[in-house]
Amino acid sequence: MQLSLLENSDPRLDAEKRVSELHTLLEYHNRRYYQLDAPEISDAEYDELFRELVALEEKYPDLVIATSPTQRVGGAPAGRFRTITHRIAMLSLENATNDEEIRSKLDARIKKELGLESDAPVAYMCEPKMDGLAVELVYEDGELVVASTRGDGVTGEDVTQNIRTLRGLPLRLTGAKVPKLLEVRGEVYLSLAAFQKINNDREENGEAPFANPRNAAAGSLRQLDPRITAGRPLSMYCYAPGQVEGVEFTSQQEFLTTAAGWGLPVNPLVRRVEDVEGAVAFYRDMQEARESLPYEIDGTVVKVDSFLLQRELGVKSRSPLWAIACKFPPRQAETVLEDILLSVGRTGVITPVAQLKPVEISGVTVGRATLHNWDELAAKDIRIGDTVVVERAGDVIPAVVRVNVARRTGSERVVPPPESCPACGSTVVRIADEVAFRCMGISCPPQMRESLTHFASRGAMDIEGLGEKVVEQLLSLGLVKTVADLYRLTKDDFMRFERMGDKLASNLLGALENSKQCDLARYIYALGIRHVGERTAKALAQAFGSLENIENATVEELTSIRDIGATVAQSIFTFFTNPDNRTVIARLRELGVTPAAVAKTVGGRLSGKNFVFTGTLTRFSRDFARKLVEDQGGNVVGSVSRKTDYVIAGEEAGSKLAKARELAVTVLGEQEFLDLLEEQ
DNA sequence: TAGCCTCGAGTTCA
DNA sequence: CTCGAGGCTA
Numbered sequence: 001m002q003l004s005l006l007e008n009s010d011p012r013l014d015a016e017k018r019v020s021e022l023h024t025l026l027e028y029h030n031r032r033y034y035q036l037d038a039p040e041i042s043d044a045e046y047d048e049l050f051r052e053l054v055a056l057e058e059k060y061p062d063l064v065i066a067t068s069p070t071q072r073v074g075g076a077p078a079g080r081f082r083t084i085t086h087r088i089a090m091l092s093l094e095n096a097t098n099d100e101e102i103r104s105k106l107d108a109r110i111k112k113e114l115g116l117e118s119d120a121p122v123a124y125m126c127e128p129k130m131d132g133l134a135v136e137l138v139y140e141d142g143e144l145v146v147a148s149t150r151g152d153g154v155t156g157e158d159v160t161q162n163i164r165t166l167r168g169l170p171l172r173l174t175g176a177k178v179p180k181l182l183e184v185r186g187e188v189y190l191s192l193a194a195f196q197k198i199n200n201d202r203e204e205n206g207e208a209p210f211a212n213p214r215n216a217a218a219g220s221l222r223q224l225d226p227r228i229t230a231g232r233p234l235s236m237y238c239y240a241p242g243q244v245e246g247v248e249f250t251s252q253q254e255f256l257t258t259a260a261g262w263g264l265p266v267n268p269l270v271r272r273v274e275d276v277e278g279a280v281a282f283y284r285d286m287q288e289a290r291e292s293l294p295y296e297i298d299g300t301v302v303k304v305d306s307f308l309l310q311r312e313l314g315v316k317s318r319s320p321l322w323a324i325a326c327k328f329p330p331r332q333a334e335t336v337l338e339d340i341l342l343s344v345g346r347t348g349v350i351t352p353v354a355q356l357k358p359v360e361i362s363g364v365t366v367g368r369a370t371l372h373n374w375d376e377l378a379a380k381d382i383r384i385g386d387t388v389v390v391e392r393a394g395d396v397i398p399a400v401v402r403v404n405v406a407r408r409t410g411s412e413r414v415v416p417p418p419e420s421c422p423a424c425g426s427t428v429v430r431i432a433d434e435v436a437f438r439c440m441g442i443s444c445p446p447q448m449r450e451s452l453t454h455f456a457s458r459g460a461m462d463i464e465g466l467g468e469k470v471v472e473q474l475l476s477l478g479l480v481k482t483v484a485d486l487y488r489l490t491k492d493d494f495m496r497f498e499r500m501g502d503k504l505a506s507n508l509l510g511a512l513e514n515s516k517q518c519d520l521a522r523y524i525y526a527l528g529i530r531h532v533g534e535r536t537a538k539a540l541a542q543a544f545g546s547l548e549n550i551e552n553a554t555v556e557e558l559t560s561i562r563d564i565g566a567t568v569a570q571s572i573f574t575f576f577t578n579p580d581n582r583t584v585i586a587r588l589r590e591l592g593v594t595p596a597a598v599a600k601t602v603g604g605r606l607s608g609k610n611f612v613f614t615g616t617l618t619r620f621s622r623d624f625a626r627k628l629v630e631d632q633g634g635n636v637v638g639s640v641s642r643k644t645d646y647v648i649a650g651e652e653a654g655s656k657l658a659k660a661r662e663l664a665v666t667v668l669g670e671q672e673f674l675d676l677l678e679e680q
Numbered sequence: 681t682a683g684c685c686t687c688g689a690g691t692t693c694a
Numbered sequence: 695c696t697c698g699a700g701g702c703t704a
Contacts, residue, residue, distance in 0.1 A: 211694080316685080345690060353691080370691050372697065397692055397695045435698065436689095531700080533688045563686080565701050 015056050019063045022053040050225050081157035081222075084148035086136060087243045090185065091153060091315060093301065093325040099280045106302060106324040107276035113313055113321060121275035123305045125252040126282035127239055128269050129325055131296040132189030132217045135163065136242055142178035142262075144171045149221070162221050163188075165230040170263040183242025184264060190217040191295045194233040211363030213296050237267040239301070251305045272305060283326045290328065299327040330391040333366075334404060335359035337386045340371065340415040342422040346450035347530060348439040350418055350428065352377055354388070354400055361392050369398035373435045374417045383412035442580075449475060451528050455483045459534050460526035461515040465508040473497050483526075484587035487512060516593045520547060523595035527585075529575045531568040539563060540572070546597040551576045551585070609634040609645040614657055625673070648673045 029046055057064045096102045111118055134150035147163035149156040164171065166188070173182070190198070190213040198216055199209040210216035220232035238259050241249060249255040253272050260266040269286075273279050279302040286300050304310050304322040313321040339355040352371040359366055369390060371377050380402060382388065387407040393399045417437050418428050426441030439447065449471055456466035466486070474480040479493055489512070494505035518526075524547070525537035532540070543561045544550045550572070558569035575581055611629050625648065647660040647667045660667050668676065 208694090215694090343690085347689075349690075351690065364693065366692075368692065370696090372690085376697085392692085393695055399696080433699095531688070535687060563701065567700060 012060070015060050016063060019053065019056050019060075022049060022056070025049055026053065046225075046227050050227070081159060083151075083155050084146060084158050085155045086148070086153070087183065089153050090134060090136060090150045090156075090242075091319050093323055094319045096324050096326045097329070099283065102280055102283060102302065102324065102326055103276055106279075110304065110309075110313060110322065114309070122309070124273050124276065124279045125256070125303050125305045126271045126273055126279050127301045127303075128267055128286055128293075128297045129299040129301045129327075130187035130189045130237055130267070131212075131214050131298040132187040132236075133214065133221065134185060135159065135188050135221075135236070136183055136185050137163065137169075137238075138242075139173055139179075139182040139184070141180060142173040142182075144169070157222075159221055161226040162223060162229040163236075165226055166234050166236055168235050168265050173262040173264070175261050175263065177247065178262065179244060180246035182244055182247070182262075184238050184259060185240040185242055186236045186238035186265075188217055188221060188234050188236045189213065189295055190220070190232070190234060193294065194235075198232055215363070235295075236265055238264045239267075250307055252303050252307070252310075253305055255307075279326075287328055297328075299325055301325050330393070331362045332389050332391040332401065333359045333361045334387055334389055335366075337382065337384060337388050337400070340377075340382075340384055341368075342418060344421060344423050344439055344444060344446040344450075346447060346454050346528060348421075348441070348444065348447050349436045350421070350439060352415065354382070356388075356390065356398075359390060361390065361398070364392070366390060366392065366398045369400050371400060374437065375435050377415070383414050385409070385412040443481075445475065448481075452480065452483060452486070454528050455486075455526045457526075460522055461518055462511075462522070463508075463515050464511045465504065466511065470497065470500075470508070482584045482587070484584050484591060484593075487516070487588065487591040487593060516591075518595050520545075520595040520598050523547065523593070524550065527575070527581075529572055531571045536564065536568065541598050547585070547595060551582075612644050612647045612660070614647060614649055614660075629677075646673075646676070 026046075026049055029041060029049075094105060096105050107122065108118065110116075110122060111120060116122070136148050136150070136156070137144060138146040144164065145160075146158065147160045148158055151157060163169065192213065195210070195213040195216055198220075202209050210219060216232070217234060220229050220234055223229045223232075239256075240252075241255055241259075247258070249258065256266050256270060269289075271278075271282055273282060279300075282302075283300050286297065290297060302324050304313065310320070310322040315321065336357040337354050338357055341353045341355055343351050343353050345351060352374065354369045354371050356367055356369060371382060380400070382400060382403055387404040389401045389404060390398055391401055417430070420426065421428055421439035421441055421444055423446045424439065424441040424444040426439050426444060428437050429440055430437050441447065449468070452471045452474070453466075453468055455461055456463040456471070463486075471480075474486075474489075477493075477496065479489060480486055489509070491505050491509060494500050494508055495502070519541065521534075521538040521541035524532065524540055525534050539561055540550055544553060553573070553576075555566075555569045555573050558564055558572055559566060564572075609629075611634055613625060644660070644663070644665045647657065647665050648670065649657050649660075649667055650670060657667065
């Protein structure tokens with residue numbers, strides 16, 4: 001297939017022609033590659049065509065059509081990959097940062113939980129912690145069918161096509177007794193050699209190099225087109241099973257050996273140890289081996305080897321009790337703290353921020369770091385002009401660790417807490433027992449700016465296009481004083497802005513209009529009541545059903561809601577009794593901002609009811625049961641108390657059942673529990 | 681009353 | 695990600 005020559009002189013028309021031509025070309029080569037397995041052009045040539053199309057589509061967004069090859073591999077740019085819900089949530093791990101924490105946060109805790117003597121040995125499996133990104137592979141009848149990223153742990157992105165390009169990964173499991181279903185988790189990473197090669201290529205092409213192998217691996221896995229991923233030699237090591245059918249493992253060691261037998265890559269450095277001291281030794285060994293490994297690791301992972309013990313220990317909300325990540329000390333750098341800036345947040349809290357002489361830490365240049373508060377500042381005795389040690393906490397957020405006192409010259413300056421707001425000059429107050437200093441100004445510009453952006457933000461009213469830039473212009477032109485004013489804006493108002501065309505203005509107006517009918521929960525969250533975040537807003541919406549009910553709620557009514565205590569209730573009550581706030585809400589209502597009332601009773605049949613599960617459930621999993629209860633507004637808690645309404649006893653229920661009897665709490669069997677949920 | 685655990689708020693860089 | 699603070703349970 002040949003490319004035609006373009007002769008037209010109108011660039012827009014040229015682009016249109018070329019786009020359609022590229023569609024045909026790419027589709028053709030896709031067929032040759034995927035279906036006929038007989039490509040006519042190299043991957044690099046294909047990439048070039050693909051990039052050309054991406055570039056054209058970026059320049060002329062209206063030329064993007066649903067059938068474009070750029071849209072084909074996984075959908076539109078916003079959510080370009082299909083979402084996958086993990087059958088079992090992919091949890092994160094708690095961290096230990098030194099030997100002692102491995103002993104206390106893992107070993108000692110486990111023994112306490114299991115009621116073991118403190119010197120009883122527990123066997124652990126130790127693994128290097130690869131610095132990459134977690135993925136989950138699903139093999140059905142031995143065949144790789146889906147691969148997804150960890151995402152937020154509950155849902156991730158479908159990266160099957162990209163994962164299929166990993167040469168070290170079997171598309172079909174080998175060996176005897178391949179299970180019906182095997183979900184396997186592991187870490188996708190780039191070897192240092194591959195990382196070097198990619199960055200060399202990028203620099204030759206005038207592209208910005210990746211900061212570190214992990215970023216490069218993440219970038220490669222999230223490519224629109226699998227062929228680009230194919231050019232990036234990613235690797236993977238498997239480390240944990242997910243849902244499995246047709247096979248059973250009794251230990252982590254057995255799992256790893258079996259997985260390797262099926263052809264799955266398993267890190268050969270894993271080591272089983274007889275007790276926690278072995279795990280500590282492994283941690284030390286790996287720290288030493290770190291520099292000579294062909295890939296980056298950022299620590300080790302220690303897991304209880306026995307799956308039986310793992311099940312017995314169970315999980316907390318975000319991490320299992322039976323494993324811990326032992327992090328190596330993060331990479332640090334020294335630099336000069338040039339200044340301490342004061343930033344004012346949405347709630348008026350004044351935060352000191354370090355302005356640093358730019359310094360590179362693990363590939364990224366860092367110029368600022370939060371100093372949190374003045375207690376912290378004083379504790380670390382940080383002064384302007386100090387030479388400080390900086391690290392990136394969790395390899396992301398920069399933090400000032402300590403001052404290099406040896407380099408003090410005596411000309412350093414201490415920054416005292418502000419007596420008046422650096423932005424508006426209002427009084428600054430430190431509420432007793434609180435760490436924060438707060439600006440009390442009612443029309444403090446940064447506070448107004450932040451509350452407006454918060455109102456428009458994604459979790460709140462989700463007004464697309466109303467970001468910081470627009471908000472600042474609205475404020476400086478005096479067009480908006482409260483959130484209600486947003487809904488009075490006209491197209492002409494927006495057209496006065498810099499870099500605001502007809503199109504953007506209409507989009508913004510559309511987004512505003514759209515936001516008028518939002519969930520009650522989002523609306524409550526958007527109001528920015530102190531102590532009321534996304535979660536509490538949701539709870540309020542569910543409990544009260546309408547804004548009017550919340551506005552008129554008493555402190556007692558508010559306190560009766562789970563997770564709302566005296567402080568939060570008072571804050572909500574105060575917010576709604578404030579006449580200014582009432583005015584804004586009334587105006588919003590007049591302007592048509594009417595959040596959908598929530599039917600209080602929807603799923604709320606069990607609201608306020610506390611459930612405890614005990615024993616082995618045979619008909620459903622605990623997670624599933626928890627979902628059922630929560631869907632109907634009930635709570636699931638861990639232990640039986642007077643506040644418990646129902647105890648659901650499975651087989652071999654133990655102490656919790658006894659406690660329930662003692663406290664005369666209703667005990668239900670599994671069937672009775674299901675019946676209760678069915679009742680209407 | 682202490683010791684979890686969860687939520688809220690603030691923050692960095694590409 | 696981290697810190698502080700609020701709420702709940704033992």
